[in-house]
Amino acid sequence: MTKYIKEYIKEIESKKEINKKDLEELKDKISFFQHERLVHLFIMLFCLLMLIIFIILCFKNKLFIIPTLILIVLNIFYIIHYYFLENSIQYLYKVYDKMNDKIK
Secondary structure, eight states: OHHHHHHHHHHHHHOSSOOHHHHHHHHHHHHHHHHHHHHHHHHHHHHHHHHHHHHHHHHHOGGGHHHHHHHHHHHHHHHHHHHHHHHHHHHHHHHHHHHHHHHO
16 A cells, blocks of 8 residues: 555656546545555554553463564554555645645
């Protein structure tokens, strides 16, 4: 998804002429990306909840240290990916506004 969003942003920025069709396409893509962002938010929150549970279990039994470390790494990557999604979508909002102003 990261590669797809980056390529789409490059494609949008490279357009010289903008019409209503481009604006509608951007609006559709933004809604798809928002859905993707929402799904990743839920997954990330679930993983963070699991991490908290495993941290608590680590105090009871040392066998939970390895899965806890795995969850820490997983959560770090999820946070990085979610950060990218969030910033990209906010950037696309600005691009949409600029395109809308150009059409008007």
